[in-house]
Amino acid sequence: MSLINGLPAHILLVHFVVVLVPLTALALAVCAIWPKAAQRMGIVLPLLALVTLVSVPLTTQAGEWLEEHVDSNALVRRHAELGDGLLPWAGGLFLLAVLIWWVAGRAATSGSGTSGRRRRSAAPVRVAAAVLSLAVAVGAVVDVYRIGDSGAKAAWHDGFSKTASGGDGDDG
Numbered sequence: 001m002s003l004i005n006g007l008p009a010h011i012l013l014v015h016f017v018v019v020l021v022p023l024t025a026l027a028l029a030v031c032a033i034w035p036k037a038a039q040r041m042g043i044v045l046p047l048l049a050l051v052t053l054v055s056v057p058l059t060t061q062a063g064e065w066l067e068e069h070v071d072s073n074a075l076v077r078r079h080a081e082l083g084d085g086l087l088p089w090a091g092g093l094f095l096l097a098v099l100i101w102w103v104a105g106r107a108a109t110s111g112s113g114t115s116g117r118r119r120r121s122a123a124p125v126r127v128a129a130a131v132l133s134l135a136v137a138v139g140a141v142v143d144v145y146r147i148g149d150s151g152a153k154a155a156w157h158d159g160f161s162k163t164a165s166g167g168d169g170d171d172g
Helices: 009-033 035-041 043-069 074-082 086-112 114-156
Strands: none
Touching: 009 035, 009 043, 009 086, 009 114, 035 043, 035 086, 043 074, 043 086, 074 114, 086 114
């Protein structure tokens, strides 16, 4: 995919990534910390993470096409380099979302008859999953921020004036 309605697909698809990665990260963190939220979300959590995961390589591929069609400079190369690093974060979000969903589903089917011993033995796993989920969620959001910042710098450096041009009819 290279163009959508005459515009480079990357500049449109990037909006999905900018929204979906933080949304998925937030949902994952909440579900990892609060098991009842994971039970309520059900299959929506891994499906959201799957859509996020799929959107990343689509956006990256569209970005590679765009990179070939703009003047290359250090800012564009840096943005492309950073963009290539998002897929592992999105993959981590997906894998952890599936894990949290699966664990929440098992907890829901075991019901209230779960013994205290089983709950205590599962606590370290839940804590580890929550800590890992938080780490991956924060890492993914920080990476999206860094990629977006570098993309904005690549697109807008020297492309605007810091003072208003006065050409918008303000001479009233």
